[in-house]
Amino acid sequence: MDFSQVYLDTFELEDMDPESLARLGLPSTFNLLTDPFPFESSEAPAEGSHELAPFLPSTKLTILEACRLAELGPDDAILDIGCGDGRICAAAIQKHRVRLAVGLDYDQELITYAESCARQCGIAVLPELESKPSSTQAVRFECRDLDSPAAIAYLQQLVRDHGITAVFLFLCSEMEAKPHWRLFLRQFCLEEMGCRIVAMVIDKNDSLGTQPVRTGNGIWVYEQRR
Numbered sequence: 001m002d003f004s005q006v007y008l009d010t011f012e013l014e015d016m017d018p019e020s021l022a023r024l025g026l027p028s029t030f031n032l033l034t035d036p037f038p039f040e041s042s043e044a045p046a047e048g049s050h051e052l053a054p055f056l057p058s059t060k061l062t063i064l065e066a067c068r069l070a071e072l073g074p075d076d077a078i079l080d081i082g083c084g085d086g087r088i089c090a091a092a093i094q095k096h097r098v099r100l101a102v103g104l105d106y107d108q109e110l111i112t113y114a115e116s117c118a119r120q121c122g123i124a125v126l127p128e129l130e131s132k133p134s135s136t137q138a139v140r141f142e143c144r145d146l147d148s149p150a151a152i153a154y155l156q157q158l159v160r161d162h163g164i165t166a167v168f169l170f171l172c173s174e175m176e177a178k179p180h181w182r183l184f185l186r187q188f189c190l191e192e193m194g195c196r197i198v199a200m201v202i203d204k205n206d207s208l209g210t211q212p213v214r215t216g217n218g219i220w221v222y223e224q225r226r
Protein backbone atom coordinates (compact mmCIF):
# COMPACT_ATOMS: atom_id res chain seq x y z
CA MET A 1 0.00 0.00 0.00
CA ASP A 2 1.16 3.54 -0.65
CA PHE A 3 2.46 5.35 2.45
CA SER A 4 -0.14 8.10 1.95
CA GLN A 5 -2.91 5.50 2.46
CA VAL A 6 -1.31 3.90 5.49
CA TYR A 7 -0.69 7.06 7.54
CA LEU A 8 -3.43 9.52 8.46
CA ASP A 9 -2.39 13.12 8.01
CA THR A 10 -1.60 15.16 11.09
CA PHE A 11 -4.39 17.69 10.63
CA GLU A 12 -6.97 14.90 10.10
CA LEU A 13 -5.89 13.41 13.43
CA GLU A 14 -5.87 16.77 15.20
CA ASP A 15 -9.40 17.52 14.00
CA MET A 16 -10.84 14.32 15.50
CA ASP A 17 -12.63 14.24 18.81
CA PRO A 18 -11.07 11.88 21.37
CA GLU A 19 -13.84 9.22 20.85
CA SER A 20 -13.29 9.00 17.06
CA LEU A 21 -9.55 8.90 17.62
CA ALA A 22 -9.97 6.07 20.14
CA ARG A 23 -12.05 4.07 17.61
CA LEU A 24 -9.06 3.99 15.22
CA GLY A 25 -7.16 1.84 17.74
CA LEU A 26 -4.01 3.93 17.46
CA PRO A 27 -1.29 3.92 20.14
CA SER A 28 -2.36 5.96 23.17
CA THR A 29 0.31 8.59 22.35
CA PHE A 30 -1.95 9.80 19.54
CA ASN A 31 -4.33 11.19 22.18
CA LEU A 32 -1.77 13.96 22.72
CA LEU A 33 -2.77 15.32 19.32
CA THR A 34 -5.99 16.63 20.81
CA ASP A 35 -3.80 19.37 22.36
CA PRO A 36 -4.06 21.88 19.50
CA PHE A 37 -0.81 23.66 20.34
CA PRO A 38 1.61 21.09 21.75
CA PHE A 39 4.66 23.21 20.94
CA GLU A 40 3.16 26.36 22.40
CA SER A 41 1.84 24.84 25.57
CA SER A 42 2.88 26.96 28.53
CA GLU A 43 3.90 23.79 30.34
CA ALA A 44 7.61 23.19 29.88
CA PRO A 45 8.67 19.51 30.02
CA ALA A 46 8.60 18.38 33.66
CA GLU A 47 11.84 18.49 35.66
CA GLY A 48 13.83 15.37 34.82
CA SER A 49 11.77 14.71 31.67
CA HIS A 50 13.64 13.04 28.84
CA GLU A 51 11.39 14.53 26.19
CA LEU A 52 13.42 15.94 23.30
CA ALA A 53 10.31 16.91 21.34
CA PRO A 54 6.60 16.27 21.88
CA PHE A 55 4.80 13.73 19.67
CA LEU A 56 3.63 15.53 16.55
CA PRO A 57 3.80 13.54 13.31
CA SER A 58 4.99 15.49 10.26
CA THR A 59 2.41 16.11 7.57
CA LYS A 60 2.75 13.99 4.44
CA LEU A 61 3.48 17.13 2.44
CA THR A 62 6.32 18.08 4.81
CA ILE A 63 7.76 14.56 4.60
CA LEU A 64 7.73 14.50 0.81
CA GLU A 65 9.28 17.98 0.71
CA ALA A 66 11.92 17.06 3.31
CA CYS A 67 12.92 13.90 1.39
CA ARG A 68 13.09 15.89 -1.85
CA LEU A 69 15.20 18.64 -0.28
CA ALA A 70 17.49 15.96 1.18
CA GLU A 71 17.98 14.67 -2.37
CA LEU A 72 17.60 11.07 -1.19
CA GLY A 73 18.41 8.18 -3.49
CA PRO A 74 19.20 4.44 -3.49
CA ASP A 75 22.72 4.93 -2.08
CA ASP A 76 21.38 6.65 1.02
CA ALA A 77 20.77 5.27 4.49
CA ILE A 78 18.74 7.50 6.77
CA LEU A 79 18.32 7.85 10.52
CA ASP A 80 15.18 9.41 12.03
CA ILE A 81 15.82 10.62 15.59
CA GLY A 82 12.43 10.45 17.34
CA CYS A 83 10.69 8.59 14.52
CA GLY A 84 7.18 8.49 16.02
CA ASP A 85 5.04 6.21 13.83
CA GLY A 86 7.88 5.83 11.33
CA ARG A 87 6.31 7.78 8.48
CA ILE A 88 9.57 9.47 7.39
CA CYS A 89 11.37 6.11 7.17
CA ALA A 90 8.49 4.59 5.18
CA ALA A 91 8.36 7.50 2.71
CA ALA A 92 12.14 7.54 2.24
CA ILE A 93 12.10 3.86 1.27
CA GLN A 94 8.92 3.88 -0.79
CA LYS A 95 9.45 7.17 -2.64
CA HIS A 96 13.25 7.42 -2.85
CA ARG A 97 14.35 3.78 -2.60
CA VAL A 98 16.89 4.50 0.16
CA ARG A 99 18.70 1.26 1.03
CA LEU A 100 18.20 1.53 4.81
CA ALA A 101 16.05 3.58 7.14
CA VAL A 102 16.55 3.46 10.91
CA GLY A 103 13.93 4.98 13.18
CA LEU A 104 14.47 5.41 16.93
CA ASP A 105 11.94 6.51 19.50
CA TYR A 106 11.57 6.03 23.26
CA ASP A 107 7.88 5.13 22.99
CA GLN A 108 7.52 1.34 22.62
CA GLU A 109 3.88 1.60 21.53
CA LEU A 110 4.88 3.90 18.67
CA ILE A 111 7.71 1.59 17.64
CA THR A 112 5.40 -1.43 17.47
CA TYR A 113 2.90 0.61 15.48
CA ALA A 114 5.67 1.92 13.16
CA GLU A 115 6.64 -1.68 12.37
CA SER A 116 3.07 -2.63 11.54
CA CYS A 117 2.62 0.45 9.30
CA ALA A 118 5.88 -0.28 7.46
CA ARG A 119 4.70 -3.84 6.79
CA GLN A 120 1.42 -2.45 5.40
CA CYS A 121 3.56 -0.35 3.05
CA GLY A 122 5.21 -3.58 1.89
CA ILE A 123 8.56 -2.65 3.45
CA ALA A 124 10.85 -5.28 4.98
CA VAL A 125 11.25 -4.73 8.74
CA LEU A 126 14.60 -5.89 10.11
CA PRO A 127 14.53 -7.75 13.45
CA GLU A 128 17.98 -6.30 14.13
CA LEU A 129 20.52 -4.10 12.42
CA GLU A 130 22.64 -6.26 10.18
CA SER A 131 26.37 -5.71 10.36
CA LYS A 132 26.68 -6.18 6.60
CA PRO A 133 24.77 -3.45 4.77
CA SER A 134 21.74 -5.00 3.08
CA SER A 135 21.43 -4.58 -0.67
CA THR A 136 17.64 -4.34 -0.60
CA GLN A 137 15.55 -1.64 1.01
CA ALA A 138 14.65 -2.28 4.63
CA VAL A 139 13.69 -0.45 7.79
CA ARG A 140 14.76 -1.01 11.39
CA PHE A 141 12.84 0.52 14.31
CA GLU A 142 14.24 0.52 17.84
CA CYS A 143 12.84 1.66 21.16
CA ARG A 144 15.56 3.79 22.73
CA ASP A 145 15.72 6.83 25.01
CA LEU A 146 18.07 9.18 23.22
CA ASP A 147 18.34 11.81 25.92
CA SER A 148 21.77 11.08 27.35
CA PRO A 149 25.42 11.33 26.37
CA ALA A 150 25.51 7.48 26.40
CA ALA A 151 22.79 7.42 23.75
CA ILE A 152 24.89 9.75 21.61
CA ALA A 153 27.73 7.22 21.73
CA TYR A 154 25.28 4.60 20.41
CA LEU A 155 24.14 6.94 17.63
CA GLN A 156 27.73 7.63 16.59
CA GLN A 157 28.39 3.92 16.31
CA LEU A 158 25.19 3.41 14.34
CA VAL A 159 26.04 6.21 11.89
CA ARG A 160 29.54 4.78 11.37
CA ASP A 161 28.62 1.09 11.16
CA HIS A 162 25.63 1.46 8.87
CA GLY A 163 26.83 4.22 6.59
CA ILE A 164 24.11 6.70 7.52
CA THR A 165 24.10 9.55 5.00
CA ALA A 166 21.14 11.64 6.18
CA VAL A 167 19.83 12.35 9.69
CA PHE A 168 16.26 13.57 10.18
CA LEU A 169 15.05 15.20 13.39
CA PHE A 170 12.86 17.80 14.99
CA LEU A 171 15.31 20.47 16.10
CA CYS A 172 13.95 21.96 19.30
CA SER A 173 15.43 24.36 21.79
CA GLU A 174 15.47 21.47 24.35
CA MET A 175 18.00 19.72 22.11
CA GLU A 176 19.94 22.79 21.17
CA ALA A 177 20.52 23.59 24.81
CA LYS A 178 22.36 20.29 25.29
CA PRO A 179 26.02 20.51 24.21
CA HIS A 180 26.25 16.76 23.43
CA TRP A 181 23.53 17.15 20.76
CA ARG A 182 25.27 20.10 19.14
CA LEU A 183 28.53 18.17 19.05
CA PHE A 184 26.84 15.07 17.65
CA LEU A 185 24.88 16.87 14.95
CA ARG A 186 27.30 19.54 13.85
CA GLN A 187 30.77 18.16 14.53
CA PHE A 188 30.19 14.43 14.18
CA CYS A 189 27.37 14.00 11.62
CA LEU A 190 27.87 17.08 9.48
CA GLU A 191 31.60 17.74 9.58
CA GLU A 192 33.20 14.38 10.37
CA MET A 193 30.83 11.92 8.66
CA GLY A 194 29.58 14.24 5.89
CA CYS A 195 25.91 13.43 6.56
CA ARG A 196 23.10 15.70 5.53
CA ILE A 197 20.99 16.90 8.43
CA VAL A 198 17.32 17.40 7.70
CA ALA A 199 15.89 19.47 10.51
CA MET A 200 12.21 20.15 10.98
CA VAL A 201 12.18 23.49 12.74
CA ILE A 202 9.45 25.24 14.64
CA ASP A 203 11.33 28.31 15.74
CA LYS A 204 13.61 30.22 13.40
CA ASN A 205 16.10 30.56 16.25
CA ASP A 206 16.61 26.79 16.24
CA SER A 207 19.75 26.17 14.25
CA LEU A 208 22.99 24.29 14.22
CA GLY A 209 24.91 27.55 14.29
CA THR A 210 25.60 27.29 10.57
CA GLN A 211 23.63 28.15 7.45
CA PRO A 212 21.31 25.52 5.87
CA VAL A 213 22.05 24.77 2.21
CA ARG A 214 18.39 24.29 1.28
CA THR A 215 15.20 25.28 3.04
CA GLY A 216 11.50 24.51 2.67
CA ASN A 217 8.45 25.22 4.74
CA GLY A 218 9.79 24.54 8.26
CA ILE A 219 12.56 22.31 6.86
CA TRP A 220 16.25 23.13 6.93
CA VAL A 221 18.81 20.94 5.21
CA TYR A 222 22.40 21.21 6.36
CA GLU A 223 25.24 19.79 4.32
CA GLN A 224 28.98 20.27 4.33
CA ARG A 225 29.73 22.43 1.30
CA ARG A 226 31.77 20.42 -1.18
Ligand SMILES: C[S@@+](CC[C@H](N)C(=O)[O-])C[C@H]1O[C@@H](n2cnc3c(N)ncnc32)[C@H](O)[C@@H]1O
Nearest residue numbers: 051052053056057058082083084105106146147
Ligand atom coordinates in the same frame (compact mmCIF):
# COMPACT_ATOMS: atom_id res chain seq x y z
C1 LIG B 1 7.80 15.82 16.78
S1 LIG B 1 7.73 14.05 16.91
C2 LIG B 1 8.42 13.58 15.33
C3 LIG B 1 7.93 12.24 14.80
C4 LIG B 1 8.45 11.87 13.41
N1 LIG B 1 9.87 12.07 13.27
C5 LIG B 1 7.72 12.64 12.34
O1 LIG B 1 8.33 13.61 11.80
O2 LIG B 1 6.57 12.30 12.04
C6 LIG B 1 9.07 13.77 18.06
C7 LIG B 1 9.26 12.33 18.48
O3 LIG B 1 10.41 12.28 19.33
C8 LIG B 1 10.20 11.27 20.30
N2 LIG B 1 11.07 11.54 21.46
C9 LIG B 1 11.00 12.56 22.33
N3 LIG B 1 11.96 12.46 23.27
C10 LIG B 1 12.68 11.35 22.98
C11 LIG B 1 13.79 10.70 23.60
N4 LIG B 1 14.35 11.17 24.71
N5 LIG B 1 14.27 9.59 23.02
C12 LIG B 1 13.70 9.08 21.89
N6 LIG B 1 12.63 9.63 21.28
C13 LIG B 1 12.12 10.76 21.81
C14 LIG B 1 8.70 11.39 20.63
O4 LIG B 1 8.19 10.17 21.18
C15 LIG B 1 8.10 11.72 19.25
O5 LIG B 1 7.66 10.57 18.60
